[in-house]
Every structure is written in structure tokens, then in C-alpha cells.
Amino acid sequence: MKYQVDEKGYYGEFGGAWIPEMMFTNVDELKRRYLEIIESEAFKKEFDQLLKDYVGRPSPLYYASRLSEHYGSKIYLKREDLNHTGSHKLNNTIGQILLAQQLGKTRIIAETGAGQHGVATATVCALKGIKCIVYMGALDVSRQAPNVKKMKMLGAEVIPVHSGNKTLKDATNEAMRDWINNPEDTHYIIGSVVGPHPYPDMVARFQSVISAEMKKQLLEQTGSEFPTRILACVGGGSNAAGAFYHFLDDEQVELIGVEAAGKGVDTDETAATLTVGTPGVLHSSRTVLMQNEDGQITEPYSISAGLDYPGIGPLHAHLFKTGRAKFLAATDEEVLQAVLLLTQKEGIIPALESAHALAALDKIKMNPDDVNVINLSGSGNKDMETYLDYFGY
Ligand SMILES: *Cc1c(COP(=O)(O)O)cnc(C)c1O
Numbered sequence: 001m002k003y004q005v006d007e008k009g010y011y012g013e014f015g016g017a018w019i020p021e022m023m024f025t026n027v028d029e030l031k032r033r034y035l036e037i038i039e040s041e042a043f044k045k046e047f048d049q050l051l052k053d054y055v056g057r058p059s060p061l062y063y064a065s066r067l068s069e070h071y072g073s074k075i076y077l078k079r080e081d082l083n084h085t086g087s088h089k090l091n092n093t094i095g096q097i098l099l100a101q102q103l104g105k106t107r108i109i110a111e112t113g114a115g116q117h118g119v120a121t122a123t124v125c126a127l128k129g130i131k132c133i134v135y136m137g138a139l140d141v142s143r144q145a146p147n148v149k150k151m152k153m154l155g156a157e158v159i160p161v162h163s164g165n166k167t168l169k170d171a172t173n174e175a176m177r178d179w180i181n182n183p184e185d186t187h188y189i190i191g192s193v194v195g196p197h198p199y200p201d202m203v204a205r206f207q208s209v210i211s212a213e214m215k216k217q218l219l220e221q222t223g224s225e226f227p228t229r230i231l232a233c234v235g236g237g238s239n240a241a242g243a244f245y246h247f248l249d250d251e252q253v254e255l256i257g258v259e260a261a262g263k264g265v266d267t268d269e270t271a272a273t274l275t276v277g278t279p280g281v282l283h284s285s286r287t288v289l290m291q292n293e294d295g296q297i298t299e300p301y302s303i304s305a306g307l308d309y310p311g312i313g314p315l316h317a318h319l320f321k322t323g324r325a326k327f328l329a330a331t332d333e334e335v336l337q338a339v340l341l342l343t344q345k346e347g348i349i350p351a352l353e354s355a356h357a358l359a360a361l362d363k364i365k366m367n368p369d370d371v372n373v374i375n376l377s378g379s380g381n382k383d384m385e386t387y388l389d390y391f392g393y
Contacts, residue, residue: 009197087378095206114305115147117191192236207242260302351378
């Protein structure tokens with residue numbers, strides 16, 4: 001239980017709910033009711049049913065034999081890329097839309113950077129016939145046109161935000177303002193294990209289906225539910241939180257999170273929060289973030305839009321601080337090589353984000369009998385343009 005959130009919403013010194021007074025009602029309602037709702041039999045039944053019939057779970061645990069041969073150690077891939085919409089993100093948005101319904105909410109808001117969380121939110125709103133508003137920085141709206149069109153086709157309203165840098169942080173501020181103004185009928189769906197308590201815990205619980213399935217599948221395939229190590233990429237940290245969750249107290253299992261080094265952790269173009277960041281408050285949570293000496297957030301950079309975030313969830317800040325998990329960083333260049341390796345060894349084109357976890361295999365020492373599980377968080381379909389440009393096919 002050492003790594004679970006405490007009653008005040010903290011993981012050690014990280015977390016909490018650093019919210020403006022005016023958001024108290026919204027967050028307090030969630031905090032009071034989320035556990036009772038998501039632990040009820042009726043909720044679990046509908047959540048499990050949708051994960052099975054709509055998302056397509058359980059996702060396979062695949063023994064990658066040619067990749068294993070290449071590295072001289074056993075490598076398994078948890079195939080979140082095979083979920084409906086191509087990543088782990090739907091596990092969370094399904095959970096939150098069901099919670100919103102239980103809370104009697106009739107309107108959903110979300111913020112999105114690259115648009116992937118926006119699409120996952122618009123998807124579940126279509127599924128449930130609930131009104132959906134997605135805030136997105138105006139710069140991101142122009143950079144991510146295909147996802148904007150997808151959200152609109154799914155029936156969502158996309159509102160471009162013109163303040164600040166016109167990116168994710170500005171979209172987040174606008175979503176919070178909306179929520180403050182509409183506390184009665186609106187639920188705010190946050191897309192990772194970030195934000196004020198109870199979001200980090202709630203999202204980790206929804207994503208924990210990943211490690212629950214892994215335990216069963218490992219037992220069937222290897223005779224033990226405990227692997228040697230688990231590797232997952234970390235943006236906000238939700239796929240990693242889900243992959244680690246049921247192993248947190250099994251200290252013999254090594255947990256490795258991989259952040260985006262971008263052009264390198266010693267350059268200004270990076271998103272490796274735990275390497276270059278310092279403690280502070282971001283997105284209403286005390287965590288580690290990238291900031292300058294005046295406490296201004298520094299703009300992160302990564303080739304992968306999903307890891308391009310200046311903070312990290314408070315659970316991971318705690319796992320880092322306590323040493324329970326190790327955190328590495330992979331550069332754009334290393335990641336692209338890892339994409340090609342998996343593609344040509346296994347016939348699986350991974351998302352740029354997920355390939356950060358794959359790239360870390362070159363950075364660790366593995367023994368022949370080790371069981372290494374990579375959480376393959378998403379499919380490379382969305383990144384094909386980048387791949388074709390870079391590799392020149
Ligand atoms: C959004 C995304 C991520 C990063 O988010 P986390 O909350 O850190 O998991 C990673 N992989 C894929 C495929 C994504 O779409």
C-alpha cells in the first residue's frame with residue numbers, strides 16, 4: 001500500500017488538489033463519490049462489458065520471438081495498440097464517461113494537445129450520446145488537423161484557445177474555467193494520471209486493467225505472474241501507471257518508465273521531466289515539472305506529441321523519489337531506430353510514444369532468462385507521415 005494515494009490525495013510529498021477556491025465544489029463532489037461509484041457492482045459490470053465488447057479487451061500479451069533473439073532476453077509486448085482507436089486511452093475515457101453518467105452529468109469537457117485524448121473523449125461521448133466540448137490551443141488546432149476533423153465527425157465541438165502559447169496549457173486553463181462555470185451538469189475528463197486529486201488515482205484505477213491482465217497472461221505463458229521488469233513510456237504517465245499498478249508492492253519486479261529526451265536531455269529541446277525538472281505545482285497537483293528559475297513552465301519538446309508534456313503524474317514523481325521505479329530517457333533518433341527494429345523484426349508498427357519504451361532495451365542489462373514486458377501503448381498508424389518522411393520510403 002506504500003505507493004497508493006493517501007486520504008488527502010498525496011503520494012508521499014506529491015499530488016494533492018491545488019485548485020482555485022471556485023473549483024472546490026466540482027472536485028469535492030468527485031472526491032466524495034468516485035470510489036463508491038467505481039467500486040459498485042453495477043459500474044464494474046458495465047465497465048468490464050464495454051472493455052470486452054467495445055475496446056476489444058483483454059489485449060494480447062505477445063511473446064516477440066525475433067525481438068527476443070535480437071536482444072538475447074525474453075521480450076513480451078502488451079498489445080494496447082490493438083484496442084479500439086489504437087491506444088490505451090479509451091480504458092480511461094470509458095471509465096470516466098460511465099462515472100459522469102452515475103453523477104448525473106449531461107455535458108463533457110476535455111482538453112487536448114495532439115488531439116488523441118480529444119478523440120478518445122469524443123468517441124465515448126458518441127457511444128453514450130452525450131454532448132462533448134473539446135478545448136484545444138489554436139496552434140494545435142492547425143497542427144493537428146486530422147484529429148480535429150475526427151473529433152468533429154464524432155459529433156464533438158472543438159473550441160480553439162487563442163490565449164498564451166495557444167497550446168495544451170492554455171487549453172487546460174480554458175477547460176477549468178468552463179468547469180467552474182458549469183459545476184452542475186458538466187464532467188471534465190482528464191486524459192492522464194495528472195490534475196488534482198482524485199484524478200491521478202481514478203485514472204490509474206481505470207488503466208490498471210492492463211497489469212491485472214498481464215498477471216494472468218504471464219502466469220499462463222511463463223508459469224509465474226511476476227516478470228523480471230516492466231517498461232512503459234511516460235508522458236503524463238497513465239499507460240505506465242496501468243502497467244505498473246498491480247506490481248507496485250511486488251518489489252522484486254523492476255519498473256522502468258521512459259521519458260522523451262527529444263533532441264537530448266542536455267539541450268533545450270526535451271520533455272524528460274524527471275531528468276531536468278524540479279518540484280512545483282502544475283495542473284493543480286504538486287509534482288515535478290520543467291520550469292525556469294522564476295517558476296515559468298518551459299516549453300517541452302519531443303517528436304512524439306503524446307509525450308510532449310512539461311510535467312509528470314504525482315505517482316511517478318513519488319516512484320522516482322523513493323526509487324521504486326527507475327526512469328530513463330530516449331532521444332528522437334533512438335526512438336525512430338526502435339520503431340524500425342520492431343517493424344522489421346515483428347511486423348508491428350508502434351506509436352512514437354510506445355517506441356520510447358522499446359528504445360530503452362538498448363540501455364539496460366538483460367539476462368537470457370529475464371522476462372521483460374513492454375507496454376506497447378499505441379499503434380503507429382497515426383505516425384505514418386513522420387515515419388515515411390524520416391525513413392524516406
Ligand atoms: C497519449 C499517449 C501516451 C502518453 O500518455 P500517458 O498518460 O503517459 O500514457 C503514450 N502512448 C500513446 C500511444 C498515447 O496515445
